[in-house]
Amino acid sequence: MKRFFIILFLVFATSHAAVTRAQTKFYIYQKTGEYNIAPWLRYNKADGLFTGLSGQFFFNENFWLNARAGYAFSLKKPRYKAGLEKILPAGEDDYFLTLDYFRMTHSNDFAVIPDWQNSLASSVARLDYYDHYDLHGGRLTFGKHWRGIIKTALTFGYNRYATLETATQKSLFDWGGACIDGKRRFAPNPPVKKGDDAYAEFVVDYDPRPSPHAFLNAWLIRAEYDISRWAKQSRTDFSYQRLDLSVQRQQRLFIRQRLAAQLAFRSHEGKSNFYSASDGANLPQEQFLYDIGGQGALRGYRYKEFTNGNRMLLGKLDYAFNGGFFPKTPFAKCWGVGWLFRKFDLTLFADAGQIWTADDNAMMLNPEGFRFHDMKYSAGAGLAMIPWIRFDVAFPLNKTEYSELKHPVFYFTFNLNI
16 A cells, blocks of 8 residues: 555656646647647545546637546546637637536635645645535636736636545555544545535736746736626525635846735625534535635644634735855855755745634625734745745744644645745
């Protein structure tokens, strides 16, 4: 069994390296009859080992099929997604139309760390950073690219939610997870409210970069608004409005050094609890509420230490020297260890944030429940092996029930954010 997980670790790591090399080209084939096929692999507590294929088939340069499908061996179910995308050229701007149908193991935590890195943590150390649920549905999107800088999109979608139990407890080591009945286990997936959700979504995205992996002196702005209240009551089990705002500034300093600052606000207006069918308990609607803490948000605290708020405010600041600190110090010339200071460099970061609960009927921008003295802060530093390996240590700056001021949190990540 351990040999199997070691092989799985190597497969995920080498797959990421291959994907990273491919992404430096920043293009896709757009010739009639051309197609791309790639493996789709992952490992988590809901699926266990998942294997499949993803690909694209181009009918012509403006019309193609996106598809991915595979089988979750512990869940014992197939997972799939298929979609058609059509580009409608219009001078310097492009309109686009997409139609998708899917049955996926989904999570609201994909922004915390990449899926492939979560698979490594799950298979090696029994650490799954995602809470999963079953998502089945489809969506139709019409949008426009304005000179390749601004994207606007209107989506009409239909989702069906269901809870997913933890399907496996296997990993190479049992370092992480939760201690349940004296054994280290994956933390259980929280229950979500089952039901059908008919919604409309409008997105405005400003991004002047030539690719998502480029770092420019630029503002990155995204606004997303979701509403389900337009649908007839007979077609939906939910009634809500949601707002997601994010502003990020990327700035090069002193030729090589980089600064990234981000401010995000999220708000959910609508019922935020449901009654469990099993025991009548009043439970939070996990597919709609917000959590912060740990990697990706308030890095000095335990993962998801602050949970189930219908409002979230988060600020992050990262500064990377990118070859401008350790390699330029006398340590880089030390015999025997100088190579270490030439390969690694320093990063500094700080976070501030809070989640809170406003009344279910409070308007999305209503600050009800927000208190400045409840803000949580953390700061830390890291060693980055350019370009994509990073070791971080973060300290909480507020004492909480689980976090002590002198107790650091350590991270080992494969993605250098800046």
